Amino acid sequence: MVVAPRVLVLPYPAQGHVIPMMELSHRLVEHGVKVTFVNTELNHGVILGALATSDSELAGIDMVSVPDGLGHGEDRKDLARLTDSFSKVMPLELEKLVGKINGDAPERHGRISWFIADVNMAWAFHVAKRLGLRAAGFCPSSAAMFATRIKIPEMISDGVLDESGWPRWRGTFRLAPAMPTVDTSEFSWNRAGDAKGQPVIFNLILRNNAATHLAEAIVCNSVHELEPGAFALFPSVLPVGPLSSCSDKPAGSFWPEDTSCAAWLDAQPASSVVYVAFGSLAAYDAAQLVEMAEGLALTSRPFLWVVRPGSATEELVDELRRRAAASRGRVVCWCPQRRVLAHPSVGCFLTHCGWNSTMEAVANGVPLLCWPYFTDQFLNQSYICDVWSTGIKVPRGGDGEGAGLVGREVVRGKVEELLGDAERRRGRSRCRTSPGGPSARKGRRAGTWNGSWTS
Known part of the structure; x- marks a missing residue:
C-alpha cells in the first residue's frame, strides 16, 4: 500500500508569510499530500477565529501551534523582538511537536517525513536534520529578495555593505543585469523596524543563509519570466508562483474577511x-x-x-x-x-x-x-x-x-x-x-x- 506523504509546513509568523504557504499547502493537498501547518500560538488562535466566521474549511490541513516565547500582550509587530524570541524557543518546541505527532502515529501511516520551512525560518532545517527528516525551503518573497540576502557576503567584500549590513555609500545598487535597482539605504534588513533591532534581523538572515544548504530544494512564489535576472543567479531555485487563487479555500487570514x-x-x-x-x-x-x-x-x-x-x-x-x-x-x-x-x-x-x-x-x-x-x-x-x-x-x-x-x-x-x-x-x-x-x-x-x- 502506498502511504501518502505527510509534511510539516512552517511559515515566518506574519500574515504575508502565512498566506502563500497556506496556498502552497492547498496545492499539496490536491496532490494527495497530508499537511500539518504550524503557527505560533497567537497566530493559530486568530486564524481559527477568522475561519470560524466564514463558510470555508481547511480540508486536508491540520492546524497546530507552538509558542513564540513572548508573553501575552507583548508587541509582536516589533520584528526584531519577535525574531529574537522565537529563535530561542521554537527549535526545541518544534522537535517536541514532531516527536509527539510521529510517536502517536501508526508505524506506517501519518508520520511526518518532510519539513517545508519558510527560508526566513531556515534554522528549522537543522531540526529536520537532527530528526532524520527531509527538508525544502519556501521563499514567500521575490527571487530577487532571496538572491540579495544570499549575496550579502559578496556585497560586503565588494564594499557595498559593512560587516554589520549597513551601506558603505549612498546610491542605487543592482545585484545583476535584468534585476531591479534598490537604494542602498533600503536594503530589507535595515528597514525592518527600529535601527536598534537591526542586528537581530541581520544575524537571523546570516544564520538562515548558512542553513539553506541543508534543504534539498528551494521553491519561490514567483514566475521565471518576471524575474529572469534573479533566477539566472540561482537556477536551482524553482518558481512555483503565483500562489494565489480566487477559490473558496481559506487563505489563512488573521482577520475575518468582509465579503459584502x-x-x-x-x-x-x-x-x-x-x-x-x-x-x-x-x-x-x-x-x-x-x-x-x-x-x-x-x-x-x-x-x-x-x-x-x-x-x-x-x-x-x-x-x-x-x-x-x-x-x-x-x-x-x-x-x-x-x-x-x-x-x-x-x-x-x-x-x-x-x-x-x-x-x-x-x-x-x-x-x-x-x-x-x-x-x-x-x-x-x-x-x-x-x-x-x-x-x-x-x-x-x-x-x-x-x-x-x-x-x-x-x-x-x-x-x-x-x-x-x-x-x-x-x-x-x-x-x-x-x-x-x-x-x-x-x-x-x-x-x-x-x-x-x-x-
Missing part, C-alpha cells in the same frame, strides 16, 4: 474603483490617514479602502467611514483581496508593495500606486515601476520609515496619473487572467507568463 464588498464592487463601473490596502503591518498616523481620505475623495472615483483592525482608533475609523460614504467610497476592516483584484470594476491598487499584493495585482493586470513601508517592499516597488512599468511611485520627502506627510493633492494627482496612463490601461487588458467578471474567474488557477496569463 463583492456586491458593492458589482455595482461600480468597469475599471473605476481605487482599491487601497497596506497589508498587515504598515502603520500610518491619524494625520496621514485623513490626508489619504481627502485625497481619495478629491478623485471623485469610487474607492474600497481596507483599514485593518488596530491600525487606527475606533473614532478615526468611524470618521473615515463617514468621509468615504460621502464620496462614493467604502471602508472595510479586511477583505478577500484576491477576489477584489480579480474584479473587473477595480481600476488601480494603492499598495504597500508587499510581494503577495504585487503578484496578485500583476496576475490580474491591475496597475499599482506604490507606497512601500518596510523590508522588501522597496525592492518590489523597483520591479513595479522601473522593470515591469506596471505602476508609479507616491513621492515622499524626508528619511526613515513613513517620513514625510503625503498631502491630499499628491494622493489625488497620483491616482489620476495612474488611471489616465493609456499604456498601462492597455497593459491591463493584455494581462488579465481571464475575461468576464468574478464568476468567470472563480476557481481558475494562474499559469505561465507568456505576455498574458493563461490557465
